[in-house]
Amino acid sequence: MLNAAIIGTGFIGPVHLEALMRIGGVRIAAIASNEPEKARSLASRFSIPRVYDRWEDAVADPEVQVIHTCTPNNLHFPINSVAIAAGKHVLSEKPLSLTAAESAELVRLARERGVVNGVNFTYRFYPLVQHARALVRGGELGSIYLVHGHYLQDWLYYDTDYNWRLEPDIGGASRATADIGSHWCDLIQFITGLRIRSICADLVTIHKNRKRPPASSETFGADQGQSGITESVEVTTEDAGVIMFRLENGARGACTLSQVSAGRKNREWFEIDGSAMAMAWDQEEPNTLWIGHRDRPNELLIKDPSLLRQEARPYAHYPGGHPEGYPDGPKNLFLQFYEFIRSGRDPRSGPIPFPTFEDGHWANKIVEAVLTSTRTRQWVDVR
Ligand SMILES: NC(=O)c1ccc[n+]([C@@H]2O[C@H](COP(=O)([O-])OP(=O)(O)OC[C@H]3O[C@@H](n4cnc5c(N)ncnc54)[C@H](O)[C@@H]3O)[C@@H](O)[C@H]2O)c1
Numbered sequence: 001m002l003n004a005a006i007i008g009t010g011f012i013g014p015v016h017l018e019a020l021m022r023i024g025g026v027r028i029a030a031i032a033s034n035e036p037e038k039a040r041s042l043a044s045r046f047s048i049p050r051v052y053d054r055w056e057d058a059v060a061d062p063e064v065q066v067i068h069t070c071t072p073n074n075l076h077f078p079i080n081s082v083a084i085a086a087g088k089h090v091l092s093e094k095p096l097s098l099t100a101a102e103s104a105e106l107v108r109l110a111r112e113r114g115v116v117n118g119v120n121f122t123y124r125f126y127p128l129v130q131h132a133r134a135l136v137r138g139g140e141l142g143s144i145y146l147v148h149g150h151y152l153q154d155w156l157y158y159d160t161d162y163n164w165r166l167e168p169d170i171g172g173a174s175r176a177t178a179d180i181g182s183h184w185c186d187l188i189q190f191i192t193g194l195r196i197r198s199i200c201a202d203l204v205t206i207h208k209n210r211k212r213p214p215a216s217s218e219t220f221g222a223d224q225g226q227s228g229i230t231e232s233v234e235v236t237t238e239d240a241g242v243i244m245f246r247l248e249n250g251a252r253g254a255c256t257l258s259q260v261s262a263g264r265k266n267r268e269w270f271e272i273d274g275s276a277m278a279m280a281w282d283q284e285e286p287n288t289l290w291i292g293h294r295d296r297p298n299e300l301l302i303k304d305p306s307l308l309r310q311e312a313r314p315y316a317h318y319p320g321g322h323p324e325g326y327p328d329g330p331k332n333l334f335l336q337f338y339e340f341i342r343s344g345r346d347p348r349s350g351p352i353p354f355p356t357f358e359d360g361h362w363a364n365k366i367v368e369a370v371l372t373s374t375r376t377r378q379w380v381d382v383r
Contacts, residue, residue, distance in 0.1 A: 001025060001026065001027045002025065002026050002027070002065050002066060002338060002341060002342070003026075003027050003029040003063050003064050003065050003066070004020060004026050004027070004028055004029065004064065004065070004066040004067075004068060005028070005029060005030040005031065005032065005058040005059070005061060005064040005066070005067055005068065006020075006028060006030075006031050006032070006068045006070055007031075007032045007033070007055045007058055007059075007067065007068065007069055007070060007071055007075075007079060008032075008033060008069070008070030008071040008072075008093075009031065009033040009035055009038045009039050009042055009070075010035075010070070012070045012093055012120075013031075013033070013068075013070035014042065015326075015327065015330055016068045016070055016091075016120075016330060016334075017031070017042065017046060018327060019327065019330035019331040019333075019334050020068075020334060021046065022331050023331060023334050023335050023338060025338060025342070026066075026334075026338055028046065028048045029048070029049060029050060029061065029063050029064050030048065030049070030050040030051070030052060030058045030061050030063075030064055031043050031048050031050075031051055031052070031058075032051070032052035032053070032054065032055045032057065032058035033053075034053065036051065036053045039051045039052075039053075055071065055075070055079055056082065059079065059082050059083045059086055059088065060086065064088065065088060065089060065341075066088060066089045066090070066091065066338075066341070067079065067080075067083040067088045067089070067090050067091070068091050068092075069083070069090065069091070069092040069093055070093050071093075072164050072165075072170050072171065073095055073097075073098055073165075073170065073171050073172050073178070074098055074169060074170045074171070074172070076092055076093065076095070076096060076097050076098075077097040077098065077102045077103075077105075077106065079092075080092050080096070080097070080106050080357075081105070081106060081109055084106070084109045084110055084113050084115055084117075085109070085113070087113060087115065088115065089115050089116040089117070089341055090110070090115060090116075090117050090118070090357075091117075091118045091119075091120065091334070091337055092117070092118070092119050092120070092357070092360065093119075093120050094119050094120060094121060094182050094183070094360060094363065095172065095178045095179075095182055095360065095363060095364055095367065096119055096357060096360030096361060096363070096364060097360075097364065098172040098173075099172075099173075099364065099368070100361065100364040100365045100367075100368050102364075103357065103360055103361035103364040104361055106357050106360075106361070107357045107358055107361050110347070110357050111348055114346060114347065114348060115347070116337065116340055116341050116347045117347060117356055117357040118333070118337045118354050118355060118356060118357075119355045119356065119357065119359055119360035119363075120330060120333060120355075121182075121183060121186040121187070121190070121333075121355040121359065121360075121363075122183075122326075122329035122330050122333055123183055123186075123187045123268065123283060123329060124186070124187060124190045124329075124333070124354075124355065125315060125328070125329040125330070125331075125332035125333045126283075126286045126315070126324070126328070126329060127287075127303050127305075127308060127312055127313075127315040127316035127324060128281060128286060128287065128288070128289040128301065128303050128308075128312075129187065129190075129191065129281065129286075130308075130309075130311065130312035130315045131289065131301070131308045131309050131312040132191050132272075132279055132281060132289060133190060133191045133193075133311075133312075134308075134309035134310075134311045134312050135279065135309065136191055136192055136193060136272075136274075137193065137311075138309065139276075140276060140277065141272065141274035141275075141276055141277055141278075141279065142274040142275030142276030142277070143249070143274060143275045144192055144194065144247070144249060144251045144272060144273070144274050145251055145252075145273045145274060145275065146251060146252055146253065146271075146272075146273040147188050147192060147247065147251060147252075147253040147270065147271070147272050147273075148253060148254045148255065148270070148271055148273075149184065149188070149254075149255055149256075149268075149269045149270035149271055149280075150184075150255060150256040150257065150258070150267065150268075150269055151180040151181060151183065151184040151255070151256075151257050151258075151267070151268045151269075152256070152257075152258045152261040152264035152267040153180065153258065153259045153261065153264060153265060153266055153267070154259070154260065154261055154262050154263060154264050154265065155259065155265075156207075156239060156259040156260055157259075157260050157261075157262055159207040159209065159210045159211060160210070160211045160213075161210070162210055162211065162212050162213050162233075165179060165237075166210060166233070166235055166237065167233075168236055168237055171237065172237075172367075173236075173237065173371060174203075174237060174238065174367045174370065174371055175237035175238055175239070175259070176203070176237075176238050176239060176240055176241060176257040176258065176259050177201075177203065177238065177241060177243075177257060177366075177367050177370045177371070178364075178367045179259075180257060180259070180268070181241075181243065181255065181257045181366075181367070181370070182363040182364075182366070182367060183268060184255055184257070184268055184270070185255070185363065185366050186355065186359060186363055187268070187270065188253070188270050188272070189247075189362075190355075191270075191272065192247065192251075192272060194247040194248050194249050194251065195247065195248045195362070195382070196245045196246070196247060196248075196253070196366055196382055197245075197246055197247065197248045197381060197382055198245060198246040198379055198380070198381050198382065199243060199244070199245050199366065199369045199370055199373050199379065199380050199381075199382060200243075200244040200245070200373055200378070200379045200380075201241060201242065201243040201244070201369075201370040201371075201373040201374050202241060202242050202373075202374055202377075203238035203240070203241035203370065203371070203374045204238060204239065204240050204241060205235055205236065205237065205238055205239055206239040206240060206260050207235055207239060207260070208234065208235055209232050209233065209234055209235065210232070210233050210235050211231070211232060211233070212231045212232075212233045238257075238374075239258065239259055239260045240256075240257060240258035240259065240260055240261075241256075241257050241258075241370070241374070242254070242255070242256050242257075243255045243256075243257070243370055265284070266283060266284060267282065267283070267284055268282070268283035268284075269281070269282045269283070273292075277291055277292060277293055278291070278292035279291050279292065280292070286303075286323075286324070286325060286326075287302060287303040287323045287324065287325075288300055288301070288302055288303070289301040289303075302320060302321075303316060303320065303323070303324065304316075304319070304320025304321070305319065305320070306320065307320070315332050317331075333354050333355075336353045336354040337354050340352065340353070340354070362382075365382050365383070366382055369381070369382045
């Protein structure tokens with residue numbers, strides 16, 4: 001058994017908890033939160049022996065070998081860096097830190113200590129996403145011409161919707177790009193095997209002032225849009241934006257990001273157009289992959305392990321007709337992460353089957369290029 005601690009008990013902390021419960025071989029030894037009641041309630045429901053009010057105590061717990069960082073963004077750097085210094089393996093939420101300077105430091109620290117490090121870019125781990133990647137690697141898509149799509153949500157649609165993500169000292173200088181654009185960019189780079197090298201972006205803040213409710217609201221909380229109004233707060237981070245980009249093979253791309261698109265809940269959609277065919281996938285319908293042809297009828301591939309490429313099969317745990325969804329992504333990622341720890345392999349060499357701090361750092365560089373491009377109204381290279 002490996003001993004893990006989860007820090008943060010909001011939306012994603014319990015997602016980590018459930019996924020860990022499902023993979024086996026991991027004991028959740030501690031849970032930490034600045035909402036101690038919630039932490040205690042989770043601990044009692046799931047038989048977690050220790051509850052800490054301070055994240056520092058979870059990191060210092062000598063029995064804990066792996067830290068899951070599930071707090072607001074501004075705490076990722078301090079928690080991750082202290083955890084690495086204590087020799088713990090770290091599975092961090094995205095964005096890896098508030099800035100690329102911080103994420104560069106986390107990459108350096110993790111290499112120095114040789115700890116296993118991962119970032120929860122969970123959308124890589126749907127069976128049909130893995131299949132799409134295998135199709136690209138197998139050459140079935142041909143050479144890639146174009147990558148386009150969007151990531152749209154509506155949970156910040158009204159100016160009365162409020163969350164810590166709106167506050168730059170907690171969420172960072174970028175919101176829609178760092179929060180959801182980072183997922184979209186990671187996903188298409190993972191599938192194509194190509195990095196985004198150059199960016200021309202135009203971000204926009206629709207609600208320049210928002211009404212902060214009396215108590216800060218939890219992510220996707222039921223009170224969104226209905227809370228009492230106490231204070232008008234100026235918003236500097238983007239509600240939405242458009243990003244044009246070039247991939248390293250010269251392919252062109254475009255992505256629209258929004259947290260203010262009515263009716264779109266978590267619509268992460270992409271299409272990749274290649275010289276042999278095209279494919280498209282929607283996170284809200286994750287068990288279907290559209291495959292486009294010019295000279296024969298298009299296909300809809302429904303997730304079914306027997307129809308997937310060999311490399312994608314381990315990510316499908318149920319037979320055809322039994323949908324797999326959002327909670328299965330972290331499960332698949334954690335399976336890979338903990339298997340890697342158990343193998344005793346050195347995370348500094350060889351292929352790593354899950355997103356690492358290097359990927360989190362690259363995502364931060366993309367976010368900063370998007371901000372710079374918007375500010376300067378120019379193309380910006382990602383180096
Ligand atoms: N990978 C994904 O798909 C995904 C999805 C949602 C959120 N996230 C990321 O997860 C992180 C958390 O997001 P969320 O939506 O769960 O937020 P949330 O507001 O719902 O939860 C944050 C939690 O952190 C706790 N916390 C705050 N300060 C703390 C402190 N000092 N010590 C200990 N605990 C503290 C809060 O009590 C709360 O339980 C964010 O970085 C976000 O980007 C990732």
